[in-house]
């Protein structure tokens with residue numbers, strides 16, 4: 475209301491001014507002054523898009539020049555230690571084909587102070603996820619109860635990012651980025667979510683594919699916001715079920731489809747994992763250490779993936795790599811306890 479009054483006032487002043495000086499070039503003068511007043515109006519009365527809080531600030535920064543689209547990973551103390559998962563994850567961006575520039579669109583969401591400090595020291599985009607009443611940095615973090623709480627907090631956070639109008643690739647840090655996934659993902663606006671899978675049955679639209687929430691692309695729109703709200707709302711009735719299993723259930727039993735969310739399932743040839751490793755380096759885009767029981771085993775076998783990738787990039791024959799530490803040793807280790 476007030477700003478439109480100001481506009482009228484500006485315009486009428488300009489008109490009065492223009493009439494006083496009206497001679498041969500009156501028309502040009504009026505036009506010029508109108509333009510000038512328009513510019514002044516734009517500068518003075520248009521609110522500058524200032525971030526309203528820290529989350530807005532980091533989302534803006536990480537998606538700059540990338541059409542409100544970014545990459546999100548969540549990090550804890552255990553993953554952010556030196557020579558740990560975070561280092562391997564970042565190393566994959568350096569070794570990957572055209573992946574290094576994507577680091578400027580990566581937002582690291584830290585769930586404890588150690589992870590946050592490490593992120594800041596690395597000069598990345600960082601956000602500290604605060605959770606009422608739970609100290610995720612303490613030893614008890616590794617116990618089942620708090621882990622589930624943290625994962626639900628993560629779901630809530632990912633929904634909040636969508637509500638703020640940002641689309642993103644969510645990636646676990648135990649996913650190696652070998653090529654730019656944005657080039658391989660379906661760019662159609664008709665697709666709302668694209669999930670990586672533990673196993674792919676050849677049909678990109680079949681909910682029978684077993685999704686893995688360690689890597690997915692989600693577009694911010696009404697349908698996906700509804701989906702993420704419903705996912706989080708299932709928390710209280712989930713009976714302690716892991717948030718990933720709740721979403722899997724919602725996909726499998728058709729709830730997601732009924733919401734009008736258009737889902738596509740990603741081929742493991744491009745978005746691979748240890749569960750279903752076809753190792754076609756010509757097409758492999760990301761590689762996830764799924765079907766692996768321990769962090770130590772993941773570090774060993776993902777390290778080997780990067781070695782193999784470098785061998786491939788040198789044009790040499792890549793030796794077979796059955797991910798034994800993950801697929802065999804890590805499970806035996808578990809049974810010993």
Ligand SMILES: *[C@@H]1O[C@H](CO)[C@@H](O)[C@H](O)[C@H]1NC(C)=O
Nearest residue numbers: 540541542543641663693694
């Ligand atoms: C940016 O995203 C919007 C909404 O998702 C889409 O309509 C538009 O085509 C995109 N622009 C580019 C240049 O990709």
Ligand SMILES: *[C@@H]1O[C@H](CO)[C@@H](O)[C@H](O)[C@H]1NC(C)=O
Nearest residue numbers: 660661662664665678736738
């Ligand atoms: C992308 O998704 C749309 C909508 O489901 C589909 O029609 C199209 O064929 C897909 N494109 C590719 C390259 O798979």
Ligand SMILES: *[C@@H]1O[C@H](CO)[C@@H](O)[C@H](O)[C@H]1NC(C)=O
Nearest residue numbers: 703705706707708709710711
């Ligand atoms: C879950 O229950 C608690 C209290 O029991 C409530 O405060 C919270 O809002 C509920 N959360 C959801 C997502 O419904």
Ligand SMILES: *[C@@H]1O[C@H](CO)[C@@H](O)[C@H](O)[C@H]1NC(C)=O
Nearest residue numbers: 708719720721723724727729
């Ligand atoms: C589908 O599965 C989800 C997650 O397990 C559950 O919350 C929901 O009630 C199920 N819906 C139907 C219609 O079975």
